[in-house]
Amino acid sequence: MNMFLNASKIYRLMEKVYVKNIGISGIEPPKDSCNDKKCVWHGKIRIHGRIFKGKVIEAKHKHVLVEFYRYVYIPKYERYEVRRTRIKAHNPPCINAKEGDTVLIGETRPLSKTIHFVVIQKLPSVTGAIVEKDSEGLKQ
């Protein structure tokens, strides 16, 4: 262990899991550990740029499809329109998000041709219920 590694990793005595400091406050690290290189907490990638909250609508072997709704203002009609955004994100084994989960995804370097986001945290189901209610309300 050299000095650089010691500085960038926090040793948690209770769970004996090495977790990186990802530089964003208020985000809980996962309880499990993994050997995935493309994991924010245990691998080599870093988060920079945008962070979104969305619902997992499709979970594949190593990636998930996350969907969320946003408002866009239309000046001509002085009203808001709802637009849907779908983003593919890498799903590290320590988080293992399933279909229907609400997750936080963060922008990172391109991990493959179409993936440049990674799942940071699985949010508790209470928050997921609120998001679901919101998106249903927007559809009407």
Ligand SMILES: [Zn+2]
């Ligand atoms: Zn991990």
